[in-house]
Amino acid sequence: MLIHKITDLAQYAVSPVIREGDTVIDATAGNGLDTEFLAAKAGPSGRVYAFDIQKDALVRTAERLKEKRLDQQVTLIQSGHENLARFISEPVSAVMYNLGYLPGGSRELTTGLDTTLSSFKQALSLLKQGGIITVVLYPGHAEGKHEKEGLMPVISRLSSAEYTVLHQGYLNKKNNPPELVVVQKVLFSSEHPY
Numbered sequence: 001m002l003i004h005k006i007t008d009l010a011q012y013a014v015s016p017v018i019r020e021g022d023t024v025i026d027a028t029a030g031n032g033l034d035t036e037f038l039a040a041k042a043g044p045s046g047r048v049y050a051f052d053i054q055k056d057a058l059v060r061t062a063e064r065l066k067e068k069r070l071d072q073q074v075t076l077i078q079s080g081h082e083n084l085a086r087f088i089s090e091p092v093s094a095v096m097y098n099l100g101y102l103p104g105g106s107r108e109l110t111t112g113l114d115t116t117l118s119s120f121k122q123a124l125s126l127l128k129q130g131g132i133i134t135v136v137l138y139p140g141h142a143e144g145k146h147e148k149e150g151l152m153p154v155i156s157r158l159s160s161a162e163y164t165v166l167h168q169g170y171l172n173k174k175n176n177p178p179e180l181v182v183v184q185k186v187l188f189s190s191e192h193p194y
């Protein structure tokens, strides 16, 4: 396991809970790296819903998926992830958020606290028992710092009887490096499916 990139850690965290045929969500498609990963995990019988507000991001994601022959199992949605529940009603085993702006795109088009919070709450209600939400935070820029400061109290207050919450960060990287939050819905069954 390589820990240099926090986005890889997010993928490691969700990996064991995604089975072939599952429904999963990439809440911030961007260049499509997480969408590609989720599509490979869910397989041809699964379904990945990938959101982004930018057409450019979805075009890049679509190209990547086509190249890897993973496009069949992905629904690309040009809409804010705050509209999650308008598009998805079935239980999901994973939701990935990689907040911030599109690498190589406009820094103005970054995720924002209000919409992220609204989306996160909808994601919680779609999550299966044992399912995982990952959130990569970027406190190194102003909006990312504001987003982190608004999200962390909400996430920290989640009932420990219902959710396990983990927060990971780098200790020896400079300039407010990215951080990862992993939220898993507690399993009530005595059988461990993963």
Ligand SMILES: C[S@@+](CC[C@H](N)C(=O)[O-])C[C@H]1O[C@@H](n2cnc3c(N)ncnc32)[C@H](O)[C@@H]1O
Pocket: 027, 028, 029, 030, 031, 032, 033, 034, 035, 051, 052, 053, 054, 057, 079, 080, 081, 082, 098, 099, 100, 101, 102, 103, 109, 110, 111, 112, 115, 116
């Ligand atoms: C850091 S990038 C995501 C990178 C992506 N996970 C990847 O693997 O390439 C963040 C993305 O969030 C998108 N975004 C901003 N606000 C959003 C919103 N309300 N809903 C969905 N996506 C949003 C941006 O357009 C940008 O493409």
